[in-house]
Amino acid sequence: MANKYLSYITDEHLMLCIKNLHNSYLRAKANVSKRKFYTNKIDIVKLTFDASFNELDEITLIKTEINRQIDKSINNSIGTFHEQILGGVDGFEIGNFSGFDIKASDDTLFADIKNKHNTMNSSSAESLFQKLATYADTYKQAQCYWVQILAKSSFNEKWFSDINGKEYSHSRVNKISGDQFYKLLTGKENALFELYKILPIAISDYLNSIKNEASDNNSALQEIKSSSEISKRSILDEITFENYNYYLGFDKLK
Incomplete structure (x- = not known):
């Protein structure tokens, strides 16, 4: 039976490589707790500009910042993906x-x-x-x-x-x-x-096969949302307060 995706590796091997990379994405996102997210001080001035100039709502803004922080880890995983593909x-x-x-x-x-x-x-x-x-x-x-x-x-x-x-x-x-x-x-x-040409198809097939099994939620976003609901602050104000409440005037954020 001919391969559906590529002639030089089996469909099973390609799906395994995609699965391994997907798991790397999930682990990278899950590893970003609020504490880890705050390890390097968040540039709240830049976030303010990003929100306005890039027309991002607060949830999308924080997801974008989290993705920026995990980008290095994912880049390493992309290299591993190529190794695994060629190893097949x-x-x-x-x-x-x-x-x-x-x-x-x-x-x-x-x-x-x-x-x-x-x-x-x-x-x-x-x-x-x-x-x-x-x-x-x-x-x-x-x-x-x-x-x-x-x-x-x-x-x-x-x-x-x-x-x-x-x-x-x-x-x-x-x-x-x-x-x-x-x-x-x-x-x-x-x-x-x-x-490159078959990846969108193969990724879609893979995600459809596990759509009820995986979640890409990360704890940082959930923790920040929860604390902002308690404090009644906006998400951006919550991040600012938690990072800079010791700065002059910042402790007054409501």
């Missing part, structure tokens, strides 16, 4: 914290996947190059890759770089964009584009 291609497997993200089952390829091209500082880049070079030296037939899922161009080339004043190069250490890496592993010219 025949002949390849994920690293499971083994020092690499993806490798060929016959040890002819090792890769470290970054979701965005600009997520590393110079020290991280130096460490990554040295790690990939070690794999290349250990496995003489292996091509090793720094994968940038969201790159500034489409490329597959040797990684030559000047990092922290040192020149780095290796005949089998490469850097590659996301589209080219998907093509390399799947043999499909437009493999990443094909994933």
Whole structure:
């Protein structure tokens, strides 16, 4: 029976990858309690402008701020999603914290996947190059890759770089964009584009299959709503009071 979604991984594997990412979203949201939400002081002046200039009601405003706070965690999970997708291609497997993200089952390829091209500082880049070079030296037939899922161009080339004043190069250490890496592993010219096109359909199918099982509520929003109802303050005033009641005049918020 032909796959419904993609030709290079099974429908079951795709659904599992979507499920894992969805669970990451749910965990990230559930982990945002009011106490954690307030850990970094909320910029109540910016929220006031956001509410007016972006025409956001108070609930949407707080949801937007919560989503901003969990964005870093979700970005990491998106990188894991790509690892899991590609780990389902025949002949390849994920690293499971083994020092690499993806490798060929016959040890002819090792890769470290970054979701965005600009997520590393110079020290991280130096460490990554040295790690990939070690794999290349250990496995003489292996091509090793720094994968940038969201790159500034489409490329597959040797990684030559000047990092922290040192020149780095290796005949089998490469850097590659996301589209080219998907093509390399799947043999499909437009493999990443094909994933992009089917994701709305696959996500909708997945959510429909679990619509009575999952909730994306987070405790921060519920706690703030509850305390604002008790204090009779607006939600924005409640956040302001709870963050800055020790500022001059702010203790008078009603």
